[in-house]
Amino acid sequence: MLKLALFFLVVSIVAGIFGFTGISAAAAGIAKLIFYVFIVIFVIFLVLAFTVGQAIL
Numbered sequence: 001m002l003k004l005a006l007f008f009l010v011v012s013i014v015a016g017i018f019g020f021t022g023i024s025a026a027a028a029g030i031a032k033l034i035f036y037v038f039i040v041i042f043v044i045f046l047v048l049a050f051t052v053g054q055a056i057l
Contacts, residue, residue, distance in 0.1 A: 001041070005034040 008031035016024035 001034060001038045005031045005038060008034065 008027045012024045012027035012031060015021075015027060
């Protein structure tokens with residue numbers, strides 16, 4: 001998922017260089033959304049890992 005966010009970031013930068021501002025803005029928005037979803041899922045799994053780790057001990 002993080003790779004996908006980085007891909008959209010690169011697409012946004014390349015589109016911005018070539019002057020496609022609409023595509024650049026859309027790709028940047030998608031990259032930000034995917035990155036935030038990644039962070040939320042990462043935190044959820046981190047909390048689950050700690051709770052399961054405590055339950056095993």
